Amino acid sequence: MALKSLMAVTGVILVLFLLAHMYGNLMVFGGQQAFDEYSHHLRELGEPMLPHSGALWIIRVVLLASVLGHAYSAVALWSRAKKARGHRYAVTKSAQGASARYATQTMRWGGVVIVLFVVFHILHLTTNDIAPGGASTSPYERLVNGFQPEFWYVTLFYVLSVLAVGLHLRHGIWSALATLGANKAKRERPLHAASTLIAVVLTVGFLLGPLSVTFGLVE
């Protein structure tokens, strides 16, 4: 129970981050200046109360703690589930609809894929240690360089990862709300619908940037 609450609360923090991050990414359609200024502002946030990049580092620490807490509870629940089942069934069949099943059955491995993606993604667009298309001090240029058509495999990896994030959220948002006690019989469908809606908005919002670069709409 403590595990589930930890999972739900950290999950909610990560969703809020994703919403903000998606908003930031959409600045790419405002051109290089807007995007780079946004990135620059992130680092000036809270100045002069906080040192340069201070607020950003606070956010990073909160995010890292959330990811660790989220992953810890996921692994603990995963191993508990394995132990609790004991002997495996010879045949298993879900009694639920296919779309609910895809989301719930990919939560654990999907989570692993997302973590690997985030590591790659930070090395790519934040530290720029991985720099397909050439390194740059401009976040906008890193992004545009990285998603050129010749690096289709980078884009493909992003697309698959973002889809994994969407699927993860479709069940995750609903589950967090239910764990925190928000579900009522009459609310069950609306909660599922809201969860799916946020998942779709985030998926599309994240895909727009990289795909627009690949297809030459942003250069």
Next chain:
Amino acid sequence: MNITLRVWRQKNSDAEGRMVTYKVEDVETDMSFLEMLDVLNEKLTTAGEDPVAFDHDCREGICGACGVVIDGVAHGPETTTTCQLHMRSFKDGDTITVEPWRAKAFPVLKDLVVDRGSFDRIIQAGGYISAPTGTAPDAHANPIPKADADRAFDAATCIGCGACVAACPNASGMLFTAAKVTHLGMLPQGQPERAARVVKMVNQHDEEDFGGCTNIGECAAVCPKGIPLDTISQLNKDLLGALASGNLD
């Protein structure tokens, strides 16, 4: 109709089990699934073999004893108990796989029979109310809003069959526990022990080696009594409230 059955056979709780295949002939579509197993057992007994052990009592869908997993679904293709499942839900020539509930908290005793004592211990931990004995109070002495009474009654229909655990990918017993917590928590008689109850029952649930709930919903999809998933949210809410208030007796 003729049916091929793949059934889990296991001599006792310590023995290794295995799937054994049997042919069952002359099955009628009006037979219940258990009656079909009776036909098989008569045949086995006549041949001097050990009949397949399965749990059953009322055979009318109210005792919750008869749970088995049929073709990967708890209680089989209809949302009901095994005794209320009829052979018309299958086709002539079908191969049907029958397994016991699989959960560490429900050890197999023999063949398809499991020990559901862990559920009893969850009830013992808090699934009761304390009331002074003596003359029963007047039925109308304690008015209860209709919505609360309905919700309590719906939750109270849980028969403790364990299908929710069998179907849950986490082997969690949360739907059962939540049904009991909601049933008592909606009624005035359940209020004095409400906070302590949910904490004790969830602790016992975890001690019995059930898995943790991740809100997947397989439980409610197979529950023969239609216990709604929102009871689990009610349990979570009560639990978070109880822990936050620190008022546990």
